[in-house]
Every structure is written in structure tokens, then in C-alpha cells.
Amino acid sequence: MWIKTTPRPREISQLPNSAIPVTLVSIKVACSQCSLRELCLSEGLSKEELAKLDGLVGTRRKLRRGQHLYRAGDPFEALYAVRTGFFKTDVLIEDGRDQVTGFQMTGEILGMDGISTEAHSCNAVALEDSEVCLIPFAQLEHLSREIKALQHNFNKVMSRELVRDQGLMMLLGTMRAEERLAAFLLNMSQRFTLRGYSPAEFHLRMTREEIGSYLGLKLETVSRAFSRFQEEGYIAVQQKHIRILDIEGLRQLLNHRNI
Amino acid sequence: MWIKTTPRPREISQLPNSAIPVTLVSIKVACSQCSLRELCLSEGLSKEELAKLDGLVGTRRKLRRGQHLYRAGDPFEALYAVRTGFFKTDVLIEDGRDQVTGFQMTGEILGMDGISTEAHSCNAVALEDSEVCLIPFAQLEHLSREIKALQHNFNKVMSRELVRDQGLMMLLGTMRAEERLAAFLLNMSQRFTLRGYSPAEFHLRMTREEIGSYLGLKLETVSRAFSRFQEEGYIAVQQKHIRILDIEGLRQLLNHRNI
DNA sequence: GAGTCGTTTTGATCCACATCAATACACACG
DNA sequence: CGTGTGTATTGATGTGGATCAAAACGACTC
Incomplete structure (x- = not known):
């Protein structure tokens, strides 16, 4: 929790x-x-x-x-x-x-x-x-x-x-919703890291709707994916505040297409 | 026909x-x-x-x-x-x-x-x-x-x-299948025109699968959209050979989101 | 001209995400 | 402190395109 x-x-x-x-x-x-x-x-x-x-x-x-x-x-x-x-x-x-x-x-x-x-x-x-x-x-x-x-x-x-x-x-053309969000979070994490911030904890500046627009999804789908990631223990979400708990899990979600 | x-x-x-x-x-x-x-x-x-x-x-x-x-x-x-x-x-x-x-x-x-x-x-x-x-x-x-x-x-x-x-x-994130294909055809037409070819008649060099991959669709969906366009009188398709019969119709299909 | 292979078309079914709707939450302002 | 507004979550239902499957077609080879 x-x-x-x-x-x-x-x-x-x-x-x-x-x-x-x-x-x-x-x-x-x-x-x-x-x-x-x-x-x-x-x-x-x-x-x-x-x-x-x-x-x-x-x-x-x-x-x-x-x-x-x-x-x-x-x-x-x-x-x-x-x-x-x-x-x-x-x-x-x-x-x-x-x-x-x-x-x-x-x-x-x-x-x-x-x-x-x-x-x-x-x-x-x-x-x-x-x-x-x-x-x-x-x-x-x-x-x-x-x-x-x-x-x-x-x-x-x-x-x-x-x-x-x-x-x-690639993301918009071939990935499913949760893969897109995983890719997004990993990208954010990487970019924050490059700038000297924590790779695991950051504050998103954009709304769910903006994330959705970027990822080619509706805001509800983004919200559901966030909730799902939290249930699965990948992340902890509190509104715009994100903590990544299992970065490797997110990576696997991306690479190994779980058919 | x-x-x-x-x-x-x-x-x-x-x-x-x-x-x-x-x-x-x-x-x-x-x-x-x-x-x-x-x-x-x-x-x-x-x-x-x-x-x-x-x-x-x-x-x-x-x-x-x-x-x-x-x-x-x-x-x-x-x-x-x-x-x-x-x-x-x-x-x-x-x-x-x-x-x-x-x-x-x-x-x-x-x-x-x-x-x-x-x-x-x-x-x-x-x-x-x-x-x-x-x-x-x-x-x-x-x-x-x-x-x-x-x-x-x-x-x-x-x-x-x-x-x-x-x-x-934009195309991959917000358009439906037929809009994507219309956009694709109009883009091809425009580029052929720029090169001195007919805007209305051209030969596609790629397969349905390649078109689909580009547009974020499956080849069957591309094929169905082509058939649909033909039924509606927008184009005439014969395999890779395309004739555009109603370019304005295609444009409208793109702009006026027909909800 | 028969046979093979890659491509395309078309039909039947399924499912991921959109849509619609209601509620919950955070934050600003009187 | 309540009240409003934008944002987020969650549930119920619908649908566009994916998937599975089969047949048709064209191009090439022998």
C-alpha cells in the first residue's frame, strides 16, 4: 500500500x-x-x-x-x-x-x-x-x-x-494498451534518470487524457492500466505521483509479448 | 467496373x-x-x-x-x-x-x-x-x-x-481504419503528382501487409477497406493497381469525421 | 498446361479498447 | 468550511478491427 x-x-x-x-x-x-x-x-x-x-x-x-x-x-x-x-x-x-x-x-x-x-x-x-x-x-x-x-x-x-x-x-502501430503505458513509464524513468533524478519515483506533469492522447488511448484506458499495474505490484500510483516498484517487470511486459 | x-x-x-x-x-x-x-x-x-x-x-x-x-x-x-x-x-x-x-x-x-x-x-x-x-x-x-x-x-x-x-x-493515434487508408491513398496520389505522374492512377509497390504495417492495421483490414472504397465508388482496385475515381470523396472521408 | 507459392479477398467469430455513466477525489475560491 | 471545477477511478455495455479459416487469384516454374 x-x-x-x-x-x-x-x-x-x-x-x-x-x-x-x-x-x-x-x-x-x-x-x-x-x-x-x-x-x-x-x-x-x-x-x-x-x-x-x-x-x-x-x-x-x-x-x-x-x-x-x-x-x-x-x-x-x-x-x-x-x-x-x-x-x-x-x-x-x-x-x-x-x-x-x-x-x-x-x-x-x-x-x-x-x-x-x-x-x-x-x-x-x-x-x-x-x-x-x-x-x-x-x-x-x-x-x-x-x-x-x-x-x-x-x-x-x-x-x-x-x-x-x-x-x-512502433508503439502506436503495434503495441497493446499496457505495453504502451509500460513503454511510456520506462521512457519517463530513463529521462528523469539522465537528469539526475530518481529512476523509480517521479511526478507526472500531464493528465491521464494527455498521456492517453500521446499513446493513442482513451483516458479511461490509461487509468485502468495504471490501476492494473498497481494491482500487479509493478508501480504505486497516487494521482500524478508514480513510484516504480518492479522496473524489470515493466521491461518484461514490453519485450516478451505475452500472447 | x-x-x-x-x-x-x-x-x-x-x-x-x-x-x-x-x-x-x-x-x-x-x-x-x-x-x-x-x-x-x-x-x-x-x-x-x-x-x-x-x-x-x-x-x-x-x-x-x-x-x-x-x-x-x-x-x-x-x-x-x-x-x-x-x-x-x-x-x-x-x-x-x-x-x-x-x-x-x-x-x-x-x-x-x-x-x-x-x-x-x-x-x-x-x-x-x-x-x-x-x-x-x-x-x-x-x-x-x-x-x-x-x-x-x-x-x-x-x-x-x-x-x-x-x-x-496523428494517423496512428486518432484515425479509424478507413480514414487511415484514405490518408494513405491521398498521400501517394500527391507524391506521384509531384513527380509528374497521374494523381488518379498509380501502381502500389507494396503488399497489403506492408500497407497494413505502415498504417497500424492487419492486411485483412486493408483489403476490406479497399473493397469498401471500391463499392462506394471512391476508387477502382485491381490488385496493386489503383485508380482514384472520387478524390474529393476521399478527402471528405478524412476531414469530416462521420460519427 | 499443370502445379506451386505468395498474395489477396471474403466470411465468421472474438476480444481489446472505446464509449457511456456514475462516483470519488484534489484543489481553488468565496 | 462548504461549494465548484477539473481530474481520476471504476463499472457496464458496445463495437471496430483482430483473428481464424478458407477460397480465389496471379505469377512463376517445370
């Missing part, structure tokens, strides 16, 4: 900021000082190159929970690196149907969908109070022609997104 | 080759002479820049129907531009499940999934005898640092792929 007093995992918004001294100079962001380097674009850059990237990533933007970072159709000008917070992207078509296409957390890059047509093709919404670094795209391209590593990093980020999409297609 | 003697649409393999004089010089391909410029990477490049791109796109590779262009896990070295023919990409997981993630035709670029990890994440198979242009990736990055338009074109191609994936997620 899940105990109410279990300490919550450290919230993203409580990320140690000590690495970013808030001086007049560094208010305009500094990739070189950013703790998210390895997830972002600045990996493998020399000091001088980092300084140039710092010059490019000019401003930050704060968003309140529920605010749009951009909307489908908005002119594309910049990419956004999530500094703190949590986002979802979604697409919607005329008849009202919509689909969440992704959840983005610290260190991940938003907006690449806009490059092809100079306009964004989806909406990006903050699921909690968040902050992003603005990366003017024309300048990024310019600097990428100068800095080989930056160019390569950016190509890798785009490609990583393509691979992620492949995985999601 | 469909008449057997209806002339088939011009096959891709019958593309006029006159634009590519087969001389000793041009055997090593020439983007500058390629009729697929606007689909590919060479749009907006000056004469000198085109010449440099020609130097990069060194060799072609011919594949017989059924041959793999690359397999998941293969080291990533180059991108491939489809010159003639038709490909599918698919992912498969341990337990035997697999999913077709895309069909690629003339002028489209394959292999971008490999950039992120230096290894391909999916398989690419020729669905008919085909020919690709080999684009060594390191050299493409090198030249992209020199040629602004090439860099931008490449970024656009990657981004276009991201947007395509979004559409596919």
Missing part, C-alpha cells in the same frame, strides 16, 4: 541553480555554464566556441503553466531549449481531433518542426511554469557553418528526434 | 533519362543535371555550388527488388537519395513484431536516422529494382559549412521528415 507521507522526488524547478551565478553578465544566459550541456548543443565545443554560442543564445523566456510557447502556424524564427519545466507538443486537425506528439523536459529542444516551412506545425504548451532559452535559427545556422561540432550536434539532435518518432510509431 | 485494358500509368522506371546524358563524365552522377533537384538538396544553389555538390555525390548504387540498402545496426556513413525505384523502411523488435515506418520514392532521402548514433536504426529495402545516389555524410557536413543554401536545404529535409512523422502519429 502506498503511504501518503512518502517524500516526493525533487522537483525539476528545484534544480540546483548554483552553477549559474546570477550576475548582470550571466543574466543573458550562458551555455558555457549550463548544466545541461551534454543534452543540448554545446557538447564538445572549445572554450572560444562556447563563448560564441553563449552570444547566440540571447534571451530566456519564462512561461506560466498552460501558456503556449508557440502555436501551429506561427512564423518560425527560433528554436527553444528547455531550461526548466515541462512541455507538451500537440497537433490538431479541423474536425477537433488532436494528438499529443511529445513531452519535452529540461535540456530538450523544441521547434524543429518549423524549419521546413518557416512556420510551426504544432503547438507547444508549458505543463508547468517553465523557462526556455531562445536560439534564433538563422544565427544558429550561421554559427554552425563556423563551428563543426555545433553543426554536428545539431544534426544529431534532429536525427535523435527522428529515431524517437520511429519508436513512437 | 474496372477494365483490364486500362493503360497503366507510366512506371517510375520509365522516367525519361534523356536529361542525364550517359557519358563517361556523368556516369558518376550529376546533381546539376538531375531532374529531381527541387525535391532534393540542390535547390537554390549556384552553378559553382552545384558543381561542388556533384563532386560530393560520388557513386550510385543499384538494388534489385527485395535487396537491403542498409540494415538496423549497420554503421552510418552516408545518406542515400532515391534516383529511381521505391523503398520501404522498417523497424523490428526482438519479439518479432515489426512496423513499416515509411515508403520512399524518387527524390527522397534515406538514412537520416543513422546520424544520431552513427548506426542505422531501421532497415531500408528496395520494393522494386532501384537506384540511389550515395551522399557521404562527413563530406555533406563539410560542404554544408561552405554552402549556406545546401546547409539550409538539408535542415529543411530533416525537418520535413519530422513533420511527416507528426502526421503519421
Whole structure:
């Protein structure tokens, strides 16, 4: 049984900021000082190159929970690196149907969908109070022609997104409900781990409906799968708070198609 | 009723080759002479820049129907531009499940999934005898640092792929079987049109099973939907040969969710 | 022209998830 | 502290597409 007093995992918004001294100079962001380097674009850059990237990533933007970072159709000008917070992207078509296409957390890059047509093709919404670094795209391209590593990093980020999409297609095309949710939880766990949080305990920022939309399921089905996982002892659920009790069990649920 | 003697649409393999004089010089391909410029990477490049791109796109590779262009896990070295023919990409997981993630035709670029990890994440198979242009990736990055338009074109191609994936997620996540097939047919029609073929009559290169895998359906469901479309007068089907009789009807089937 | 194999079509049945509906819970606000 | 609102859970029922099965068709070989 899940105990109410279990300490919550450290919230993203409580990320140690000590690495970013808030001086007049560094208010305009500094990739070189950013703790998210390895997830972002600045990996493998020399000091001088980092300084140039710092010059490019000019401003930050704060968003309140529920605010749009951009909307489908908005002119594309910049990419956004999530500094703190949590986002979802979604697409919607005329008849009202919509689909969440992704959840983005610290260190991940938003907006690449806009490059092809100079306009964004989806909406990006903050699921909690968040902050992003603005990366003017024309300048990024310019600097990428100068800095080989930056160019390569950016190509890798785009490609990583393509691979992620492949995985999601696989999920949507071939998996049953519980497999989808298991895959989702394992993915979340992995991403939290990468960011230094507990792999086993985290707080979901999205509703059951948003999870369902992302996984191609109805919210009731998501809720039932959560309950089922809890009954089976895989996880402990308390609303949006998740504790993974048997990560190996979840993995097996994914791999060994239990026909 | 469909008449057997209806002339088939011009096959891709019958593309006029006159634009590519087969001389000793041009055997090593020439983007500058390629009729697929606007689909590919060479749009907006000056004469000198085109010449440099020609130097990069060194060799072609011919594949017989059924041959793999690359397999998941293969080291990533180059991108491939489809010159003639038709490909599918698919992912498969341990337990035997697999999913077709895309069909690629003339002028489209394959292999971008490999950039992120230096290894391909999916398989690419020729669905008919085909020919690709080999684009060594390191050299493409090198030249992209020199040629602004090439860099931008490449970024656009990657981004276009991201947007395509979004559409596919939408399809897999929210559409019913007949909507999926309608979307598929309209997409095929549009892509054939772009290449100068009839929007209304074409030859599918893939099996029902491959269509099903791509659309997240079983082959029987695909077959039934085809039959249904024929009964309703939307299309005429004869095995892999498709004639669209009521393109507007198909569009409406997609947009106006007929609850 | 008979025989084989892969593909497609069509029918009968089943089941996973959607849908509909009611209740419970958490959180914000007067 | 009650009251409202959005979110989550749980139950009962319906259905779209999967599954199982068989037949038809086309392409290829001998």
C-alpha cells in the first residue's frame, strides 16, 4: 500500500541553480555554464566556441503553466531549449481531433518542426511554469557553418528526434494498451534518470487524457492500466505521483509479448 | 467496373533519362543535371555550388527488388537519395513484431536516422529494382559549412521528415481504419503528382501487409477497406493497381469525421 | 498446361479498447 | 468550511478491427 507521507522526488524547478551565478553578465544566459550541456548543443565545443554560442543564445523566456510557447502556424524564427519545466507538443486537425506528439523536459529542444516551412506545425504548451532559452535559427545556422561540432550536434539532435518518432510509431502501430503505458513509464524513468533524478519515483506533469492522447488511448484506458499495474505490484500510483516498484517487470511486459 | 485494358500509368522506371546524358563524365552522377533537384538538396544553389555538390555525390548504387540498402545496426556513413525505384523502411523488435515506418520514392532521402548514433536504426529495402545516389555524410557536413543554401536545404529535409512523422502519429493515434487508408491513398496520389505522374492512377509497390504495417492495421483490414472504397465508388482496385475515381470523396472521408 | 507459392479477398467469430455513466477525489475560491 | 471545477477511478455495455479459416487469384516454374 502506498503511504501518503512518502517524500516526493525533487522537483525539476528545484534544480540546483548554483552553477549559474546570477550576475548582470550571466543574466543573458550562458551555455558555457549550463548544466545541461551534454543534452543540448554545446557538447564538445572549445572554450572560444562556447563563448560564441553563449552570444547566440540571447534571451530566456519564462512561461506560466498552460501558456503556449508557440502555436501551429506561427512564423518560425527560433528554436527553444528547455531550461526548466515541462512541455507538451500537440497537433490538431479541423474536425477537433488532436494528438499529443511529445513531452519535452529540461535540456530538450523544441521547434524543429518549423524549419521546413518557416512556420510551426504544432503547438507547444508549458505543463508547468517553465523557462526556455531562445536560439534564433538563422544565427544558429550561421554559427554552425563556423563551428563543426555545433553543426554536428545539431544534426544529431534532429536525427535523435527522428529515431524517437520511429519508436513512437512502433508503439502506436503495434503495441497493446499496457505495453504502451509500460513503454511510456520506462521512457519517463530513463529521462528523469539522465537528469539526475530518481529512476523509480517521479511526478507526472500531464493528465491521464494527455498521456492517453500521446499513446493513442482513451483516458479511461490509461487509468485502468495504471490501476492494473498497481494491482500487479509493478508501480504505486497516487494521482500524478508514480513510484516504480518492479522496473524489470515493466521491461518484461514490453519485450516478451505475452500472447 | 474496372477494365483490364486500362493503360497503366507510366512506371517510375520509365522516367525519361534523356536529361542525364550517359557519358563517361556523368556516369558518376550529376546533381546539376538531375531532374529531381527541387525535391532534393540542390535547390537554390549556384552553378559553382552545384558543381561542388556533384563532386560530393560520388557513386550510385543499384538494388534489385527485395535487396537491403542498409540494415538496423549497420554503421552510418552516408545518406542515400532515391534516383529511381521505391523503398520501404522498417523497424523490428526482438519479439518479432515489426512496423513499416515509411515508403520512399524518387527524390527522397534515406538514412537520416543513422546520424544520431552513427548506426542505422531501421532497415531500408528496395520494393522494386532501384537506384540511389550515395551522399557521404562527413563530406555533406563539410560542404554544408561552405554552402549556406545546401546547409539550409538539408535542415529543411530533416525537418520535413519530422513533420511527416507528426502526421503519421496523428494517423496512428486518432484515425479509424478507413480514414487511415484514405490518408494513405491521398498521400501517394500527391507524391506521384509531384513527380509528374497521374494523381488518379498509380501502381502500389507494396503488399497489403506492408500497407497494413505502415498504417497500424492487419492486411485483412486493408483489403476490406479497399473493397469498401471500391463499392462506394471512391476508387477502382485491381490488385496493386489503383485508380482514384472520387478524390474529393476521399478527402471528405478524412476531414469530416462521420460519427 | 499443370502445379506451386505468395498474395489477396471474403466470411465468421472474438476480444481489446472505446464509449457511456456514475462516483470519488484534489484543489481553488468565496 | 462548504461549494465548484477539473481530474481520476471504476463499472457496464458496445463495437471496430483482430483473428481464424478458407477460397480465389496471379505469377512463376517445370
